[in-house]
Amino acid sequence: MPQFDQILTTYSSQIFWMLLVFAILYIVVGKGMVSKIDANVEARDRKIADDLAAAERARAEADGLGESGSADLAAARAEAQAKASDAKAKAAKDAEARVAKADAEIAAKVAASEATLAKATADAMASIEGVAAEAAAEIVAKVSGAKVTAAQAASAVKTVLAHG
Amino acid sequence: MHQFLIEPMAPIQLGGYDISFTNSSLFMVLVLAAIWVFMLGGMKRELVPGRWQMAVEGVTGFINNLMSSSVGPEGKKFVPLVFSLFIFILFANFMGMMPFGIVPGGHAFTVTSHLTVTAVLAVLSFTTVLVVGFWRHGFHFFSLFVPHGTPIWLMWLIPVIELFSFLIRPFSLALRLFVAMTAGHVLMKVLAGFVISGLNAGSAVITPIVVIPSLALMVGISVLELLVCAIQAYVFALLTSLYLNDAVNLH
Numbered sequence: 001m002p003q004f005d006q007i008l009t010t011y012s013s014q015i016f017w018m019l020l021v022f023a024i025l026y027i028v029v030g031k032g033m034v035s036k037i038d039a040n041v042e043a044r045d046r047k048i049a050d051d052l053a054a055a056e057r058a059r060a061e062a063d064g065l066g067e068s069g070s071a072d073l074a075a076a077r078a079e080a081q082a083k084a085s086d087a088k089a090k091a092a093k094d095a096e097a098r099v100a101k102a103d104a105e106i107a108a109k110v111a112a113s114e115a116t117l118a119k120a121t122a123d124a125m126a127s128i129e130g131v132a133a134e135a136a137a138e139i140v141a142k143v144s145g146a147k148v149t150a151a152q153a154a155s156a157v158k159t160v161l162a163h164g
Numbered sequence: 165m166h167q168f169l170i171e172p173m174a175p176i177q178l179g180g181y182d183i184s185f186t187n188s189s190l191f192m193v194l195v196l197a198a199i200w201v202f203m204l205g206g207m208k209r210e211l212v213p214g215r216w217q218m219a220v221e222g223v224t225g226f227i228n229n230l231m232s233s234s235v236g237p238e239g240k241k242f243v244p245l246v247f248s249l250f251i252f253i254l255f256a257n258f259m260g261m262m263p264f265g266i267v268p269g270g271h272a273f274t275v276t277s278h279l280t281v282t283a284v285l286a287v288l289s290f291t292t293v294l295v296v297g298f299w300r301h302g303f304h305f306f307s308l309f310v311p312h313g314t315p316i317w318l319m320w321l322i323p324v325i326e327l328f329s330f331l332i333r334p335f336s337l338a339l340r341l342f343v344a345m346t347a348g349h350v351l352m353k354v355l356a357g358f359v360i361s362g363l364n365a366g367s368a369v370i371t372p373i374v375v376i377p378s379l380a381l382m383v384g385i386s387v388l389e390l391l392v393c394a395i396q397a398y399v400f401a402l403l404t405s406l407y408l409n410d411a412v413n414l415h
Contacts, residue, residue: 021252022284024196037209
């Protein structure tokens with residue numbers, strides 16, 4: 001195997017070049033490039049984490065806004081309901097009052113009408129008595145020829161009417 | 165075994181030592197260049213990554229997770245080292261699997277199939293563990309060899325076993341990678357040799373019997389080798405992270 005046959009003649013060259021190449025590799029690539037690449041990866045990871053945190057914050061904020069919005073909405077609805085029921089109650093009261101007033105007016109009108117009617121009936125009764133008394137006096141005069149005074153006739157009619 | 169042969173390309177001498185630029189050195193540099201190009205795709209550093217940037221960030225994130233799960237928050241400091249080890253082994257393993265042979269005169273060389281190379285990587289890993297351990301804990305680091313709940317009457321044995329298992333770590337790291345890569349490449353070479361020999365036989369009966377199953381197996385072994393390339397890089401990084409965990413947190 002050349003690895004062992006040549007080891008005594010080549011070891012110095014092998015070790016020298018290996019150390020030289022590895023030193024360059026370590027300084028240029030290991031120390032220089034790797035740390036920069038790692039820094040870049042870390043910066044990216046940090047940025048992603050920051051962005052995620054910002055998004056999370058924004059989401060929480062939006063959730064808060066939504067909650068306060070729905071609370072506002074509920075309050076407004078309750079207020080509107082209260083106002084509506086107030087208005088309904090008031091309207092009902094108004095309507096009752098108006099109905100009562102109208103009732104009173106109607107009752108007054110009815111009473112007045114009834115009074116007028118009673119008066120008219122009484123008048124009519126009185127005029128019927130007068131007419132009946134005249135007619136009775138004339139009938140008596142024609143039948144018996146007796147002269148009956150208007151007063152007598154009227155009392156007679158009244159008596160008859162009273163007895164039905 | 166030609167594929168493991170080291171051939172000098174430009175002889176260099178330094179202080180009595182031969183540090184010639186060889187085909188092995190060439191492939192180390194190629195691996196380095198490939199890693200650099202790959203990582204460059206991740207340096208656009210856009211907020212929304214493209215495919216290439218995503219791939220690079222996947223690899224760095226993989227090592228980051230490995231270190232933070234094995235060592236904890238202090239593992240971040242060792243990410244450059246473990247990442248360099250991981251990506252070098254991964255790219256070197258894959259580079260050895262690339263079909264450079266289709267270019268006339270070219271042949272792929274697997275840097276990690278050489279014990280000297282894997283030994284350097286293992287020693288780097290092991291030295292870091294030693295330095296970090298003694299730096300953070302001083303001589304208290306030796307308590308690593310006395311696990312919690314060791315019975316007093318086993319005190320003569322357990323620390324010795326622990327010490328040996330600790331000292332064997334660099335060897336196991338180096339040998340595992342070297343053996344896995346070498347064995348895989350030898351196996352592929354043998355199967356490819358069967359295909360060539362079968363074709364050379366030129367017999368109407370023997371050629372199909374030998375060539376077809378060998379080629380089918382070769383395809384399967386190639387896929388398996390690619391898996392081994394990734395697994396060996398992962399194992400090296402994982403074990404380094406576990407050893408660093410011992411050094412940082414004791415146990």
